[in-house]
Amino acid sequence: MRRFEPGDWVRVDIPDTEDPDFDQFHGRHGEVVDVLEDDAGQETGDERDAHLFTVEFEDGSTHGFRWRDLRPAPEG
Template sequence: MQRFAEGDRVRIDIPDKTDPDHDRWHDTLGTVVAVREDDAGVETGDERDGVEYRVEGDGGESMWFRWRDVRPAGGR
């Protein structure tokens, strides 16, 4: 179940301040540059976990994220 597609503008939302990616990525705007599926949804029982989004931040750096850390950009 894909929430986003390549080219979508998104905001990274990592509310857990102890997450090692929080300082670098939380509240960062970017663009989805790739989408891939894996079997994580089978493992967790939540089909949304089976999709990862590669987000390129406006600064040029990119990283893979799961659905729970990606939100619509919201016009920002």
Template sequence: MRRFEAGDRVRIDIPDRDDPDFDRYHGRTGTVVEVIEDDAGEATGDERDSYLFSVEFENGDSDHFRWRDLRPEG
């Protein structure tokens, strides 16, 4: 089950301040531009991990995130 779809506005929420992406992404908002399916869910046992969300930011930068690092923008 996917929580987000292409076109959804999201906020990046990385709770671990020691995560190398925390300073770069935590609190930023963007738009999901693509949803990529992979087999990560098989490895973790959580089907939600089988989706990688490509998020584009206002400045044109983009990166990929798993469901656990995304929240609705609101």
């Protein structure tokens, strides 16, 4: 089951301050614009990991995140 769908407004919430994406993305809001599927869920044993959510930010940049790094956010 996918947690987010294209059009959903999300907040990036990376709990690990050592994550290389933390400084650039933590706390930013954006819109899910695409959902890709891969075999990461088979690798981790958690089917939620099989989805990579592409988030577009207000400046037009995009980045892919797994479910654990995203939270629902009020529409912006």
